[in-house]
Ligand SMILES: Nc1ncnc2c1ncn2[C@@H]1O[C@H](COP(=O)(O)OP(=O)(O)O)[C@@H](O)[C@H]1O
């Protein structure tokens with residue numbers, strides 16, 4: 001569909017020796033909020049990383065188009081410049097690089113965000129206040145020694161500063177206390193309201209979704225997209241788990257020859 005912001009079509013991908021995603025389809029329109037759910041090991045993070053262009057994974061079939069262009073072969077920095085943002089499940093620590101310099105550098109690389117040092121300082125300060133993040137954090141080394149909650153707030157800071165067209169949030173809410181969860185959830189809302197960006201939220205935590213108006217929910221099992229529905233699917237999964245989706249996948253006709261762990265290959269544990 002030409003009018004979608006993101007169109008993942010029949011995408012298969014994996015590491016060098018392990019196929020992980022099998023013919024995945026996912027379409028996200030501009031400004032829409034999508035939720036991606038699935039049991040541990042289903043391939044949700046892999047899908048996020050493959051959309052972002054992580055070189056750890058190779059695409060073996062299908063395509064990814066973003067904002068009207070085929071990005072399947074693009075490097076992740078080009079995808080980032082095109083407007084895709086991925087918040088990592090476990091953000092990396094970068095010793096020696098102060099957070100503030102990191103943010104300044106990435107903004108200066110983008111023509112639409114380039115600004116004077118003074119205006120930049122002001123903008124970062126405003127967002128830090130909004131997220132209740134002490135400004136002393138800005139001078140600390142990127143993610144080094146930060147608590148889980150602080151790392152997540154810094155991701156929200158990046159999200160509001162970079163204003164991507166699509167943000168993929170990979171379990172941004174995991175391990176957060178109630179207060180931090182509230183701040184992250186307000187950060188996500190601010191992104192939607194101020195930036196009008198689209199979201200793919202990967203989560204097990206339905207609390208973070210309570211404040212979001214969800215357009216579509218997708219369910220992934222063993223690297224396959226097995227169901228899609230509206231927001232009511234979240235409550236259904238919360239109450240009943242993923243078992244019926246796993247069973248349904250096992251009953252599908254097509255063979256899944258390349259995935260030994262998949263119930264479609266007939267040898268599920
Ligand atoms: N870089 C990698 N190297 C080897 N195996 C990987 C790698 N990334 C993911 N996997 C495997 O792919 C499967 C899907 O993982 P992942 O995408 O992290 O699942 P989820 O995020 O749904 O829990 C798991 O079996 C995981 O071990």
Ligand SMILES: [Mg+2]
Nearest residue numbers: 044045046089
């Ligand atoms: Mg994951």
